[in-house]
Amino acid sequence: MANDPLDEMVQFLQPEARIDLKHISIDHLLGLSGSEDGIQTLLKNKKIIESIIELRNDKVREIAKNALFLLVNLSANAKGVSELLKYKTYNNKNVIEIFIGYVMDQEKQDADAVCMILSNMTRPENSVELCVDYFMPHLNDLLNIFVNTNYNKKGSKLHYLSPMFSNLSCSPRIRKWLTEENPHVPLLKLLPFCNYEESVIRRGGAIGTVRNLSFDTDYHEFLLRNDIDLLTYLLLPLMGNEEYPDDEMDKLPIALQYLPKEKKRDADVDIRKMIIETLNKLCAKRKSREILRDNGVYYVLREYHKWEKDPNALLACENVVDILIQKEDEVGADDLTTIEVPDDMKEKFHKMDEEYINSVQ
Amino acid sequence: MSDTVESSKKASMTDEERLALCQKLDKELDEFIDSLEKKGYDDGWPEDRWEEEMDKHPFFMKTVPENGELSPLAEGLAKLKYDPEENTPLELANNYKEDGNFNFKHKNYRLAVLGYTEGIKVRCDNAEVNASLYNNRAAAHWFLKNYRSALYDSEKALTFDPGHNKARIRAAKAAFEGKKYDTCIEHCQKFLENNTDKEVSELLNKAKRSKMLKERDERKKNRTEIKKNEEKDELIKTIIQRGIKISKCDDEDDIDLSKLEPTLPGAHDAIVYLENDILMWPILLLYPEYQLTDFIRGCPENAPLIKQLEQLFPAPWDEENKYKCSTINVYFEGYDKMPHIVDPNKNLGEILVSRYFELKGGTAAFFILPRGSRVERNYIESHI
Known part of the structure; x- marks a missing residue:
């Protein structure tokens, strides 16, 4: 008798194992991966994990699919990610490379599950740089695949590449790649998905990527460059069919002027919050603030504030408005990130925020 | 027989x-x-003008004569x-292309x-020549x-040779000039x-911007139109609510703005709002x-007429x-064709719904007469 009952199962998971046994085993393991305890048990057995990864290409679609779903569950766990990253195939390939290859194959079934795995695996911040090493040579290809919404011939939508890019953009190397011409600026291809109606996943990933870029003040000048048109993409989800006086309307980016009656704000509060957060970050420098004012960001936020119900979003919105409504001599600092806030004040502000949120709720 | 006679003669x-x-x-x-020598040879090309003459000769001529007529040769x-x-x-196809190129070079x-068209009509099976004919x-x-x-031909050239850069650029430029910004953007990309x-x-970038502006203008036009219609509907709804009788309108559904436009010359823009x-x-x-009038927009x-x-x-x-607020009477002519006296201290809205009142030409008309005067009597009597 083996100590670990899972050891016994490994033989049923081999490619040449009987299909019915393989099927039942993977089903069982998939169930196991649904709970935290189950994942911990699975992670203790290296052989099982290896066998599951190999099953991604099983001839029986159900088995391959369940293996992939199991890996989705596993990669949702931080420890699972670090274990998976250690794995190498017999031809010395890393799982990231394996899964990138899987997505690149237009004929693969269930590529969406693999996109989820990639999105999950890039999430833990402590291992993102390791992932980037494997991603680096394939970034342009992956972006082109992402942009081509009919890439997968078996009906996978590949939406989850969007949060993957967003996760990756936590790495300075990815931020550099996103903003440099090679021969095109990758971010430009990603931006239209900020307003991609068909998928909230794609929208969230694209906006998340922009938000990560905005955390890096070095990129503010780039982000607010005229030809990037970032404000058009960021403000559109915050706008409904409200009317603006002509002088305000003229200030807005052209694509946002006179939106049709059927225009609605983005229904996803997380996306709205990410946008406000990004705008907040973009307020750091005087030059950026001036660009935001010149593009009528204040007017859009004013109208948005009348509509928003979520207390956190409202608070975030007010914070941006508070900065934009001031004249530069009232702001009194070129770069807001350089201002040191004493701890007692921080605490006080924090308390005020909490009180505000409670009062709105 | 005759032969012998001839030969004998010779x-x-x-x-x-x-x-x-x-x-x-x-x-x-x-x-x-x-x-002949005495006349000399003067049919030849004179030495000083031989080049001109050569150009005129069908063998050597480089351009079609100005009158367009070709010699038979x-x-x-x-x-x-x-x-x-x-x-x-x-x-x-190549000959026609040359012909086209020649005229092109001379800005004809x-x-x-016409030359390129003839070349295209030949339908030769050489993709390069066809691409070049269409591109030219x-x-x-x-x-x-x-x-x-220009756009059509450039795109046609591209069907023969998708890598034809000149045709691609011209397609983009022509699309831009023709305000087909999407097509322009596609070719540029x-x-x-x-x-x-x-x-x-x-x-x-220019095309993208122009496209945005074009779309913006369309959106603006749509919105303004919708707004105008809404305002119009709101206006008519309010008038119906007030219960004001409009002349030439049989019932409520019959009311439209054309019946509310003041018919007075130069006053059509003074319509109720x-x-x-x-x-x-x-x-x-x-x-x-005095046979005078005042028109007020x-x-x-909700204000008294006074x-x-x-x-x-x-x-x-x-x-x-003679004309003071305290010394005049105000009348309107009702749909019964009779004058009706009005209390000018009443609000205008109230007067508009008084009995027999009917709005003609979108304008409320009132007759102002000095109270108790001969003119007032004449005015009333003229209606009886």
Whole structure:
């Protein structure tokens, strides 16, 4: 008798194992991966994990699919990610490379599950740089695949590449790649998905990527460059069919002027919050603030504030408005990130925020 | 038989006779030539103008004579060059292309288009030649500012040779000029996939911006139209709510703005409007005594009529100072064709719904007469 009952199962998971046994085993393991305890048990057995990864290409679609779903569950766990990253195939390939290859194959079934795995695996911040090493040579290809919404011939939508890019953009190397011409600026291809109606996943990933870029003040000048048109993409989800006086309307980016009656704000509060957060970050420098004012960001936020119900979003919105409504001599600092806030004040502000949120709720 | 007779006749000429005849003919020829020499040779091309003459000769001419007429010889030569029986389709296509290129070089773009068109008609099976024929015709169209044709031909050239950069750029430019910004953007992007070109990048940005502006203008137009319609509906709804009788309207569904437009010359823009849910009416005040009128725009329905009159009196024409708010009577002519006296202290809105009142020509009309005067009596009597 083996100590670990899972050891016994490994033989049923081999490619040449009987299909019915393989099927039942993977089903069982998939169930196991649904709970935290189950994942911990699975992670203790290296052989099982290896066998599951190999099953991604099983001839029986159900088995391959369940293996992939199991890996989705596993990669949702931080420890699972670090274990998976250690794995190498017999031809010395890393799982990231394996899964990138899987997505690149237009004929693969269930590529969406693999996109989820990639999105999950890039999430833990402590291992993102390791992932980037494997991603680096394939970034342009992956972006082109992402942009081509009919890439997968078996009906996978590949939406989850969007949060993957967003996760990756936590790495300075990815931020550099996103903003440099090679021969095109990758971010430009990603931006239209900020307003991609068909998928909230794609929208969230694209906006998340922009938000990560905005955390890096070095990129503010780039982000607010005229030809990037970032404000058009960021403000559109915050706008409904409200009317603006002509002088305000003229200030807005052209694509946002006179939106049709059927225009609605983005229904996803997380996306709205990410946008406000990004705008907040973009307020750091005087030059950026001036660009935001010149593009009528204040007017859009004013109208948005009348509509928003979520207390956190409202608070975030007010914070941006508070900065934009001031004249530069009232702001009194070129770069807001350089201002040191004493701890007692921080605490006080924090308390005020909490009180505000409670009062709105 | 006759043959023998002839031969016998010829034979009858002796050698001496023949010799004499020869000498005589020689002499005559000499005399003839002599006479020619005296005239000199003046049919040749003069030395100072030989180049001009050469250009006129069908063998050497480089351009079609200005009157467009070809000499039979030139026509024959042309036929030789463009004869389907003498040339393969490819040769023909190339010959027409040359012809087009020649005219193109001399900026005869219309003739160039004709040349390329003939070449295209040949339908030779060489993709390169066809691409070049279409591309060149596109260029000629471009210079003629036929942007639609230039775009069509450039795209046609691209079907023969998708990598034809000149055709791609011209397609983009022509699409831009023809305000087909999507097409322009598409061509620019296709081009920039494999090339870097500052001009094309700039064109792409220009097209994107123009497209945005065009779309913005369309959205603006739509929104303004919708708003205008909403305002119109709101206005009509309010008038119906107030229960004001409009002349020539049988029922509520019959009311539209055309029946509310003031019919007075030059006053059509003074039409009733809503301001903060208050109807603002145009009113007409008539003074039969002097045959004068006052027209006031935008009188609020919730203000007494007297307020309007206060603004007008004293009137400059009222030398006898008979027209004061306290000394006049105000009438309207009802749909019963009778004058009805009005209390000017009432709000305008109230007067508009009084019995027998009917709004004619979108304007509320009132007759102003000095109370108890002869003019007032005459005015009333004229209606009985």
